[in-house]
Amino acid sequence: MPSLKDLKNRIGSVKNTRKITKAMQMVAAAKLRRAQEAAEAARPYAERMNAVMAGLASSVGTSDSAPRLLAGTGKSQVHMLVVMTAERGLCGGFNSTIVRLARAKAQELMAAGKTVKILTVGKKGREQLKRDLSEHFVGHVDLSDVKRMGYGNAQGIARDVLARFEAGEFDVATLFFNRFQSVISQIPTAQQIIPAKFEGAATTALYDYEPSEEAILADLLPRGVATQIFTALLENGASEQGARMSAMDNATRNAGDMINRLTIQYNRSRQAAITKELIEIISGAEAL
Amino acid sequence: MAVQFDLVSPERRLASVQASEVQIPGADGDLTAMEGHAPTITTLRPGILKAVSSEGTKSYIVTGGFAEISASGVSVLAERAVPVEEADSAMFDAMVAEAKAAAAIAEDKDAAEKMVADMLALRAATSH
Numbered sequence A: 001m002p003s004l005k006d007l008k009n010r011i012g013s014v015k016n017t018r019k020i021t022k023a024m025q026m027v028a029a030a031k032l033r034r035a036q037e038a039a040e041a042a043r044p045y046a047e048r049m050n051a052v053m054a055g056l057a058s059s060v061g062t063s064d065s066a067p068r069l070l071a072g073t074g075k076s077q078v079h080m081l082v083v084m085t086a087e088r089g090l091c092g093g094f095n096s097t098i099v100r101l102a103r104a105k106a107q108e109l110m111a112a113g114k115t116v117k118i119l120t121v122g123k124k125g126r127e128q129l130k131r132d133l134s135e136h137f138v139g140h141v142d143l144s145d146v147k148r149m150g151y152g153n154a155q156g157i158a159r160d161v162l163a164r165f166e167a168g169e170f171d172v173a174t175l176f177f178n179r180f181q182s183v184i185s186q187i188p189t190a191q192q193i194i195p196a197k198f199e200g201a202a203t204t205a206l207y208d209y210e211p212s213e214e215a216i217l218a219d220l221l222p223r224g225v226a227t228q229i230f231t232a233l234l235e236n237g238a239s240e241q242g243a244r245m246s247a248m249d250n251a252t253r254n255a256g257d258m259i260n261r262l263t264i265q266y267n268r269s270r271q272a273a274i275t276k277e278l279i280e281i282i283s284g285a286e287a288l
Numbered sequence B: 001m002a003v004q005f006d007l008v009s010p011e012r013r014l015a016s017v018q019a020s021e022v023q024i025p026g027a028d029g030d031l032t033a034m035e036g037h038a039p040t041i042t043t044l045r046p047g048i049l050k051a052v053s054s055e056g057t058k059s060y061i062v063t064g065g066f067a068e069i070s071a072s073g074v075s076v077l078a079e080r081a082v083p084v085e086e087a088d089s090a091m092f093d094a095m096v097a098e099a100k101a102a103a104a105i106a107e108d109k110d111a112a113e114k115m116v117a118d119m120l121a122l123r124a125a126t127s128h
Helices: A004-060 A094-111 A123-136 A151-166 A213-287 B089-105 B109-126
Strands: A078-084 A115-121 A137-141 A172-180 A186-194 A208-210 B003-008 B013-026 B029-034 B040-043 B047-053 B056-070 B073-083
Touching: A004 A213, A004 B003, A004 B013, A004 B056, A004 B073, A078 A094, A078 A123, A078 A151, A078 A213, A094 A115, A094 A123, A094 A172, A094 A186, A094 A213, A115 A123, A115 A151, A123 A137, A137 A151, A151 A186, A151 A213, A172 A213, A186 A213, A208 A213, A213 B040, A213 B056, B003 B047, B013 B040, B013 B056, B013 B073, B029 B040, B047 B073, B047 B109, B089 B109
Parallel strands: A078 A115, A078 A172, A115 A137, A208 B040, B003 B073
Antiparallel strands: A172 A186, B003 B013, B013 B029, B013 B047, B040 B056, B047 B056, B056 B073
């Protein structure tokens, strides 16, 4: 049975925790709005880019001269997994869901006799994957100093990935990130970026191409990789804040419940102590 | 007598206006898109993009990307797009340095050096 003082301290500390989680929730809410706006602002570019590339790819893709970024290396022996997670914790299952998906994919590939290489973006994913897959790590991108996710960050990652591809380090690259659905739901997603895959119907309009279709495609494909990475980063950023917001909301509510429980316990023990003292006094008086 | 002109960078949409003409710095030379232009897709070289609309002429510095001219309008997707008024010498210096750094390690020397030359020409054109 904890003493009255212990209980009082306990209540005080839980109250502090509640204050912190409440503050974190509000910060996350503000950041979420900004992240959503950024994701929204980036959408027209990504969509248009995708549409044009899909059109080009469908007309060039069948020929033998198609760029390797589109056609692939002709095999799928070495897989590069780009695992994007947050730099910080306290955001519910956000990091774990990505890591779980990536780990399942890695195990599936390894069981099929493929080689797996992992590039981690964000500290948390690296920490979680270190336990069983650290021998597959080939690189890490640290974004902990980044205040506002810019296209430059995505370009940096894209350059790294493309350089490795040019050097023949891997055949297939897949991005792992959380797609933002709502504050309570983020969908862990695996998206293949190399060789490029396009969703949606290709535009059928006939265009003049300047320079040639192949040249444009060769110019655009690396940018397409950067754009996809950028989109993924933004989606991930919004998801992270959404996940943190709901996690902190839960934590705040739990802390409130806990305070209520502890307060009841505190009042009961206080009353018990008073009753005990009264009984002692009365029985002492009776004994006289 | 106008075309819908959109200028988007990866981070935001810079312009979406009805323009009477759009001057585009294409990779194979400048071109001006007006209503009824043949549908064209062209890559961009670093340069100045001008859009003439009823509100006057707006100039943007664009690098990397492509322009799509179609029946429905002109959309320019530039990797970096900055209104000329917001550009300063520090930005150009950074861009030139970046291009030079890329040229130093690039395998395709010709293309990389052309990029540096384009950047320098762009700086010269805007610094007056």
